[in-house]
Amino acid sequence: MKLVINGDEHEVDAPVGASLAAVLRERLGLTGTKIACNEGHCGACTVMIDGVPVLSCITLAHSVEGEVTTIEGLRDHPLVDAFVRADAVQCGFCTPGQVVSAAALVAARPTPTEEEIRHAMAGNICxxxxxPKIEEAILHWRD
Amino acid sequence: MARLIRTEKEVEGRFEEVWLVVEEDPLEQWPAGPGEVVGRPAVRKDALERVRGEARYTADIRLPGMLHAALLRSPYAHARVRRIDLAPALALPGVRAAIGPGEAPGLDAEAGYAGAPVAAVAAETDAQARAALEAVDVEWEKLDAVLDPEEAVERGILHGEPERYERGDFDRAVAEADVVVESTYRTQVVLHNSMETHQSVCEWIGDRLDIHTSTQYVWGVRAEVARELGIAADRVRVVCEYMGGGFGSKNSAGEYTFAAAELARRTGRPVRCALTRREEHVAAGNRNATLQRLTVAARSDGTITALGGDFINALGWGGWSAATEGPLKMLYACENVRTTRSTAKINTPPMKAFRAPGFVEGTFGLECLIDELAARLDVDPLELRRMNYASSNDGTPFSSKNLAQCYERARKHWDRRHAVRARSDATWKRGVGMASQIWYGGGGPPSYAWTRVGSDGRITVVTAMQDIGTGTRTAMAQIAAEELGVPLDRVEVTLGDTARGPYATLSAGSSTTPSIGPAVRAAAADAKRQILEIAAQRYDLEERILDIRNGTIVSADGNLSVGLAEFLELLGSAQILGKGARGPNPTGMSVLTFGVHVVEAAVDVETGEVRVERVAAVHDVGRIVNPLGAESQVEGGIIQGIGHTLSEQRLMDEETGRVLTTSLDAYRMPTIADVPEIVCEFVDEPDAHLTNLGSKGLGEPPIVPIAAAIANAIRDATGADVHELPVSREEMLRALREAEKKERRGAPAAV
Structure with missing residues (x-):
């Protein structure tokens, strides 16, 4: 199959039924995307497809049609610095997924309210x- | 000078007498309050790589030729493997090795709980390994399983003998008291649920075993593996630079490590063994359930005269029995105390330490009981606590205790309760509750650190400790920067590798900063002394008038001001090396942490829904090294505690002993939408008796009082006594009905 990831086209050989998360991590070495539950409950594996956040651990790689953006494609996003400054990271295992979800949110709503942040981020468990620090980072992401 | 001492060592509230080699701690503490770097908010040294997904966790380790292992687990709560045939699994595609009971530590023929590992398979892919488990042919002999802790206690199926404690004359004090309150409390089993599941990658290189593992204690894993496998400890290297959460569940090697090591030995290839989330819910440890039958007796003036507790720790098949009675023995001045703790051995998954084990559970019972007493006496709960303040730990002085100051600071939050109650309406009742915190957190020796100063004036702290997400890497860098007189951005920290640094203690029991911080300071001071010695020679000045400030060597007479990098250029590629050790804890003193939480909660009396709206936390943990990181720790502990109090519960099928809540939609942890307003304050006063730093640990204290503070807020709001965690809607409605009945009988339901 062909996948467009962070602007680059990849030719990938993976068994039918492989999840997008597994392909990213195991075939392409993009280990910034984490797997914490592998059944779509925690948000750690969040990536964007055409700007929409999806759970890559329950997305079939072969069904992906749009352009995939992973944390590796967001390393220079202002949210990264906002997370660092706000101390919005402890163990950090969920953090790449948090950043991807937040990036999708601020792309749609550049000045989200607390309510909007809580609604958009409730699927990312930490x-x-x-x-509190994640909320602060997103509120002040452009400062 | 090195000294050999016989001392009590405390980890997670467990004490043992040990011989320790310690070094003197001759450095004077810094004055209280912020320094140049210590005591000022610092962004984490490793935040960028963690946020950008570049930090390499154990879960991200991919070694060439690596195989994947999976564990076969018992479907029965108690059973024995009578016969096992691994051949059908070995015949499947991709399978390279399989081992059964007795072939690796932790794989036992007797399975003591549903989920106990008995065999393991290694294959080219994870899917192949898991498929092969299905093919293993096992003949099980089912054994008698005991699942009810009270039944286990009745039948004498215990881990060890019951622990008994008594001081004074409990019975007489109860008989003579004006008021006696007796209540029974229950706490549930909760799961750590670290985002990174338990896992290891093992590789043999010659006769050396390299282990990448998600752990809170690289040295502990090294010692355990060396002992179990009968190899020299220096032939085992344990690495964990980035770690995806532990909360107490990752203090030891675990069967996944041993299985991976044995399968790697048999195949000559690296082997990864990682638990799935569903396995994590079954076999990665838990906070055990407790049953607490508590008694408090008091005079009508509010003086507590007796405290008693019969505790059952429902431990499961393994683990250790935490001191659930600890808060009851230590929090209040009380001459007559009697406790018994029985530890039920039941056929459920083993307990592992979970963030202040015992004290979280025991504080829930005790601090609810104190509020029930306050209601009975018609005394303000804050005043009742102040009246019964303990000025010593049953005669042993505290190294420092500023709980009174915490109460004082909490008063402005407590005074909000009239306004909060007034915001109640017909369905949503609002109230305010408080609870006190007592816990360990003093750390102790031994721990060591090195410093390496380069000719560019940059410093590397080298110590084989862990940063499990608490920010200890940053705290160590701050301590070294403060001592050496350099900006924080000139200090890096190398950690998490037993082959690349000296021994440092485990990251558990709120001990990393108080244990390793003083060693880092000593190592920085050693390097600084050497730099000033050579500067004195180079510039022909007296050493005693030299100092390093903001990266510049200066003399007190104002004649010298030279940048560290400029001066050290003469080193070329050589380095200045410093070393430091953690000194002893003060003898004859109790080193403890304290705090208070004040919670504002709302209860929907129609549906039983409880919402925590505001938490004010005031903690006394000695000197604060990084106020920003400390605030994050407090927020995190409170949020985890809200989960424990309101929504988290591991459910088990009472017939089969199988865990039912195996996924993250069944086991409900707090999300960002559940977070209340959190106000965080610190007393921030160095413990004058504790090390060159005066800092205690902070990982655990914030989770200790939150459940009781929420329960007491619920009582304030509704008059209902909740006695059981979690406070599900069912428990809340039960407590409300109970309160109504009490009111109809004419007893006062609320304060």
Whole structure:
């Protein structure tokens, strides 16, 4: 199959049924996308397809039609610096997924309210409880 | 000078007498308050790579030729493998090796819980390994399983003998008291649910075993693996630079490590063994359930005269029995105390330490009981706590205790309660509750650190500790920068590799900063002394008038001001090396942490829904190294505690002992939408008796009082006593009905 990831086209050989997350991590070495539950409950594996956040661990790689953006494609996004400054990272395992979800949010709503942030980010679990700082990072992402 | 001492060592509230080699700690503490770097907010040294997804966790390790292992687990709560045939699994595509009971530590023929590992398979892919598990042919002999902790206690199926403690004359004090309150509390099993599941990658290189593992204690894993495999400890290298959460569940090697090591040995290839989320919910440890039958007796003036507790720790097949009675013994001045703790051995998954084990559970019971007493006496709950303040730990002085100051600072939050209650309406009742926190967190020796100063004036701190997400890497850099007089951006920290640094203690028990921080400071001071010695020679000045400030060597007489990098250029590629050790804890003193939480909660009396609206936390943990990171720790502990209090519960089928809540939609942890307003304050006063730093640990304290503070806010709002965690809607409605009945009988339901 062919996948467009972070602007680059990749020819990938993967068994039918492989998840997008597995292809990103195991075939392409893009390990910034984390797998924490592998069944679509925690948000750690969030990537964007044509700007829409999706759970890559329950997305079949062969069904992907649009352009995929992973955390590797967002490394220079202002949200990265906002997360760093706000201390919106503890163990950091969920953080790439948080950043991807936040990037999709601010692309659609550049000045999200607290309510909008809580609504858009509620699917990304952080066991360390970094949420207040994540909210702060997103509120001030352009400062 | 090195000294050999016999001392009590504390980890997670467990004490043991040990011989320790310690070094003197001759450095004076810095004055209280912020320094140049320590005490000022610092962005994490490793934030960028974690946020950008560049940090390489154990889950990201991919070694050439690596195989994937999966564990076969018992479907029965108690069973024995009578016969096992691995051949059908070995015949499947991609399968390279399989091992059964007795072939690796942790794989036992007797399975003590549903989910206990008995065999393992390694294959080219994870899917092949898991498919091969299905093919293993096992003949099970089912054994008698005990799943009810009270039944286990009745039948004497225990881990060890019951622990008994008594001081004073409990019975007499109860008989003579004006008021006696007895209540029973239950806490549930909760799961750590680290985002990175338990996992290891093992590779043999000659006779050396390299282990990449998601752990809180690289040295502990090294020692355990060397001991179990009968190889020299220096033939085992354990690496964990980035770690995706542990919360107490990753303090030891685990069967996944041993299975990977054995399968790697048999195949001559690296082997990865990673638990799935569903396995994580079954076999990665848990906070055990407790049953607490508590008694408090008091005089009508509010003086507590007796405290008693019968505790059952429902431990499961393994783990250790945490001191659930600890808060009851230590939090209040009380001459007559009697406790018994029985530890039920039941056929459920093993307990592992979980963020202040025992004290989270015990504080829920005790601090709810104190509020029930306050209601009975018609005394303000804050005043009742202040009246019964403990000025010593049953005669042993505290190294420092500023709980009174915490109460004082909490008062402005407590005073909001009239306004909060007034915001109640017909369905949503609002109230305010408080609870106190006591816990360990002093750390201890031994731990060591090195510093390496380059000719560019940059410093590397080298110590084989862990940063499990708490920000300890940053704290260590701040301490070294402060001591050496350089800006924080000139300091890096190398950690997480037993082959690349000296011994440092485990990252558990709120001990990393108080244990390793003083060693880092000593190592920085050693390097600084050497730099000033050679500067004195180079510029022909007296060493005692030299200092380093903001990266510049200066003399007190104002004649010298030379940049560190400029001066050290003479080193070329050589380096200045410093070394430091953690000194001893103060003898004859109790080193403890303290705090208070004040919670504002709302209860929907029609549906039983509980919302936490505001939490104010005031903690006394000695000197704060990084106020920004410390605030994050407090917020995280509170949020995790809100989950424990309101929504999290591992459910088990009472017939079969199988865990039912195996996924993250069944086991409900807090999301960003559940977070209340959090106000975080620190007393920030160095413990004058504790090390050259005066800092205690902060990882655990914030999760200790939150459940009781929420329960007490619920009582304030509704008059209902909740006695069981989690406070599900069902439990809330039950408590409301109970309160109504009480009111009809004419007893006062609320304060």
């Amino acid at each position: 066991r360390c409880g970094t949420y």
